[in-house]
Amino acid sequence: MRWSGLCLTLxxxxxxxxxxTVPAGPPLAAPIMAPCEADGCKREGPTKxxxxxxxxxxxxxxxxxxGVGSYLIGEKRTAKRLALVxxxxxxxxxxxxxxxxxxxxxxPTLPLMPVLLVGAGALFTTWWADIGVAAGVSTLGNxxxxxxxxxxxxxxxxxxxxxxxxLGRLGGRIELGRLDLGASYLLDAENELRTGEAxxxxxxxxxxxxxxxxxxxxxxxxxxxxxxxxxxGDRVDTTTAELALIGRLDxxxxxxxxxxAFIEMSSGIGVERVSHFGDHDNSSILLGTFSWGVYLGxxxxxxxxxxxxxxxxVGGIAAGRAAGFVGSLGASLDWMFDPKWAAHLEVDVGNAxxxxxxxxxxGGTR
Amino acid sequence: xxxxxxxxxxxxxxxPAEGRAEDELAVGKAExxxxxxxxxxxxxAIRDLSDGLLDLWCGAPAIQLAFAVPDAGDWTIIARNxxxxxxxxxxxxxxxxxxxxxxxxxxxxxxxxxxxxxxxVAPPDADRIEPYRIVAMADIQTALPIVDDVFEMISAVxxxxxxxxxxxxxxxxxxxxxxxxxRQLTTLTIPFYTTLGNHELWGGADRFFGRFGRAxxxxxxxxxxxxxxxxGDAGIDPIVESWIDTWLVQAIxxxxxxxxxxxxxxxxxxxxxxxxxxxxxxRLLARLAEGHVDLTLYGHIHTLIEFxxxxxxxxxxxxxxxxxMRGDGIDRHFLILDLDGPTQTVTVVRVD
Numbered sequence: 001m002r003w004s005g006l007c008l009t010l011x012x013x014x015x016x017x018x019x020x021t022v023p024a025g026p027p028l029a030a031p032i033m034a035p036c037e038a039d040g041c042k043r044e045g046p047t048k049x050x051x052x053x054x055x056x057x058x059x060x061x062x063x064x065x066x067g068v069g070s071y072l073i074g075e076k077r078t079a080k081r082l083a084l085v086x087x088x089x090x091x092x093x094x095x096x097x098x099x100x101x102x103x104x105x106x107x108p109t110l111p112l113m114p115v116l117l118v119g120a121g122a123l124f125t126t127w128w129a130d131i132g133v134a135a136g137v138s139t140l141g142n143x144x145x146x147x148x149x150x151x152x153x154x155x156x157x158x159x160x161x162x163x164x165x166x167l168g169r170l171g172g173r174i175e176l177g178r179l180d181l182g183a184s185y186l187l188d189a190e191n192e193l194r195t196g197e198a199x200x201x202x203x204x205x206x207x208x209x210x211x212x213x214x215x216x217x218x219x220x221x222x223x224x225x226x227x228x229x230x231x232x233g234d235r236v237d238t239t240t241a242e243l244a245l246i247g248r249l250d251x252x253x254x255x256x257x258x259x260x261a262f263i264e265m266s267s268g269i270g271v272e273r274v275s276h277f278g279d280h281d282n283s284s285i286l287l288g289t290f291s292w293g294v295y296l297g298x299x300x301x302x303x304x305x306x307x308x309x310x311x312x313x314v315g316g317i318a319a320g321r322a323a324g325f326v327g328s329l330g331a332s333l334d335w336m337f338d339p340k341w342a343a344h345l346e347v348d349v350g351n352a353x354x355x356x357x358x359x360x361x362x363g364g365t366r
Numbered sequence: 367x368x369x370x371x372x373x374x375x376x377x378x379x380x381x382p383a384e385g386r387a388e389d390e391l392a393v394g395k396a397e398x399x400x401x402x403x404x405x406x407x408x409x410x411a412i413r414d415l416s417d418g419l420l421d422l423w424c425g426a427p428a429i430q431l432a433f434a435v436p437d438a439g440d441w442t443i444i445a446r447n448x449x450x451x452x453x454x455x456x457x458x459x460x461x462x463x464x465x466x467x468x469x470x471x472x473x474x475x476x477x478x479x480x481x482x483x484x485x486x487v488a489p490p491d492a493d494r495i496e497p498y499r500i501v502a503m504a505d506i507q508t509a510l511p512i513v514d515d516v517f518e519m520i521s522a523v524x525x526x527x528x529x530x531x532x533x534x535x536x537x538x539x540x541x542x543x544x545x546x547x548x549r550q551l552t553t554l555t556i557p558f559y560t561t562l563g564n565h566e567l568w569g570g571a572d573r574f575f576g577r578f579g580r581a582x583x584x585x586x587x588x589x590x591x592x593x594x595x596x597x598g599d600a601g602i603d604p605i606v607e608s609w610i611d612t613w614l615v616q617a618i619x620x621x622x623x624x625x626x627x628x629x630x631x632x633x634x635x636x637x638x639x640x641x642x643x644x645x646x647x648x649r650l651l652a653r654l655a656e657g658h659v660d661l662t663l664y665g666h667i668h669t670l671i672e673f674x675x676x677x678x679x680x681x682x683x684x685x686x687x688x689x690x691m692r693g694d695g696i697d698r699h700f701l702i703l704d705l706d707g708p709t710q711t712v713t714v715v716r717v718d
């Protein structure tokens with residue numbers, strides 16, 4: 001956590017800001033800027049054939065040669081910067097991963113795991129970002145902050161190897177100054193599975209939750225969480241306490257060709273106490289996520305993400321010979337269809353499939 | 367594009383061991399014109415069935431099989447991986463093994479009348495409840511060429527009856543590795559019963575099943591129950607879990623040892639050398655605790671850790687010779703288990 005925090009802080013502090021960093025901007029009806037024109041980067045777009053080829057190259061060759069998609073559509077500077085960040089990621093992944101791997105997971109090397117995750121995050125998110133540039137989805141919109149307060153009602157469908165379950169979740173949050181307080185309760189249709197969760201987020205850096213469009217959605221947040229989980233079917237009760245650092249970087253800070261896209265990473269640690277028929281097990285959890293996303297107009301965002309934790313309902317992907325070492329993948333869409341209302345759609349794939357459809361009331365917005 | 371396809375396939379599959387579990391049910395069954403064999407509970411792999419020859423690899427100290435022959439004839443029955451004092455009992459009549467051959471290869475030459483026969487290969491004391499000693503180990507992998515060192519030390523352990531193993535006997539599951547493993551086993555004077563590990567899956571589980579039998583199986587010996595479970599994909603398939611549920615009920619009043627390759631929960635949680643779903647892991651442990659399991663044995667992490675899970679004593683013992691964890695000072699080792707009813711005394715023996 002310490003390392004990932006340092007890395008994110010370093011990136012946030014040193015990356016060139018090509019856009020205004022006003023914390024809040026005009027409301028929905030008046031977008032801050034047409035994404036690309038503001039930086040004077042308007043030019044003839046690539047032909048459809050060239051773009052298709054670039055997307056194909058970025059998906060295939062791009063996994064190993066970062067930036068090839070951007071390069072092929074003429075965004076050479078973007079390609080170069082993506083390659084640089086991925087090189088940093090490769091270095092961090094090797095620096096964090098080699099001691100852990102070579103030692104066979106010797107416990108004193110495990111504090112390097114967050115470095116490995118941040119490195120892997122930089123590697124994968126730059127790959128996804130390159131595909132996004134090649135496909136032309138990186139210039140779609142601007143960031144919008146959360147509403148000052150919100151209430152969310154969600155329905156979830158879980159399909160894991162052992163069961164299918166429909167669940168409901170009610171949650172809410174409110175930002176008070178730099179503090180964001182949130183809580184939620186999850187219940188399945190049979191009342192066999194119950195999860196209550198409370199979170200406190202401290203906004204270290206970034207725009208306040210006004211619900212308005214901002215020119216930069218970059219932020220750094222410290223999250224402390226407490227979760228209680230009861231599963232009558234599995235006959236297990238779990239209590240988890242977590243602390244994590246979450247950073248988002250709007251990629252126009254890296255290169256103007258990446259305007260409208262962002263990456264987000266988090267890392268932290270958790271402790272859990274599990275009750276089995278009167279016996280208790282205590283354990284630790286490594287928290288780590290990374291994602292790449294794009295803003296959709298001024299109304300929302302879409303993200304692809306990786307989550308390293310295995311204690312969620314989703315668990316880790318059955319990744320062949322690497323099963324057990326790999327977490328889950330997911331995609332989410334947040335879409336504000338009315339100034340007061342937004343929808344959240346999410347699919348998570350790991351040991352299970354989890355689909356979430358949520359309706360959110362955005363309180364305190366104009 | 368292939369990488370994308372691979373990721374898509376991985377994501378679409380939440381039960382990678384389902385087919386494997388179904389395939390296990392075919393273990394121990396064979397049929398030719400002159401004979402039909404079915405090993406009870408799949409506790410032996412049939413390596414060869416031809417006119418006059420039945421060649422078995424035993425997966426338990428005591429196995430029973432139904433053997434039907436349409437015509438009377440002479441049969442050679444080879445029970446590989448059996449205890450040195452094993453007898454063959456056919457329809458209640460005992461037959462002694464031929465005096466030649468390695469201690470774990472019991473050969474019997476018998477004349478069978480036409481009809482259905484019940485055969486049992488077991489030592490005379492298999493059902494006598496009294497203290498005894500076994501050995502446990504896991505994770506041989508790249509040390510396969512030198513594992514005979516370990517086997518020689520195990521063979522020298524006084525009164526040890528058999529070895530239980532928690533998988534990863536090969537590095538890549540190749541046929542050459544399995545053949546080498548077979549040759550190395552000739553240095554071991556007691557049987558070796560194992561589940562598979564994630565490394566066996568590199569080569570396909572059918573190679574394992576064909577040679578060593580089931581990966582998820584259960585047997586009892588001298589009053590103690592042993593359950594081996596396939597966790598090669600870092601999880602237990604629901605089919606295997608249903609078998610485990612049955613075995614837990616069967617052995618609820620007996621001392622019970624549970625063995626699987628990957629620990630459900632890594633004792634150092636944030637390392638994640640464990641099941642891919644913590645919730646499934648907790649679910650399994652709750653079942654084992656409710657089933658009064660007395661000891662759990664795991665491999666996968668190449669070190670030695672003694673801990674408790676769900677109140678059940680547990681060992682991670684990955685000292686078969688695979689690349690060891692560096693820095694912990696623990697190299698090749700195995701465990702000696704002295705079993706006396708519900709009491710298990712575990713002694714660590716270091717090879718290097």
